[in-house]
Amino acid sequence: MTDKIEPSKTSGNYDYAVGSIKETIGNAVGATGLAQAGSEQAAKGDAEYKMAETQEYVEGTADRIGGKIDRVIGAATGDHAKEASGLAQEQKGKAQQAANS
Template sequence: MSSTPNQTTGHMHSVKGTVVESIGNVTGLDSWKTSGKKEHAEGEAEVKAAQSKEYVEGVSDRVGGKVDEVVGGLTGNTTKEMSGKVQGAKGEVQMDANKPV
């Protein structure tokens, strides 16, 4: 597994682990069952870690965007205000997409 959690590689390891475990079940090889279960669990953990990381990034964008929106509104800087709205919306979408289950 990589040091930075990634949903794509996490799903890949999860599926690969399930396949290896299934082969172990069919062949009766306990080592394959065990290694498959382990890789599946590690893959699922990586997916959850990546989702958590991306959720926090969304929170950061949402808060930063709100700050820029308010500052832009107070100073009359419409560019900063609009930029803040876009950043906040981006953060909201990222949070929704990675909401903890």
């Protein structure tokens, strides 16, 4: 059984930065192999970053919808605690979407 590895903005940024440096150095000294490896690493890092960003946006959407449902149900039933926690979850989802759009 293989473990599922989640995409990460941190490792995506790392691979992009290191790959860009390798590509620049490879191009500067004429090492085409290093330049190509760096280009591939940078592309991999960029893709991983975008995947993580998309995943976090989707999670924010789920929080926003779930929070809205709880907020509306809480308001309709007079459950102020549920309404407040739903509002907090909805705001968290909005913030997560904003950070990843």
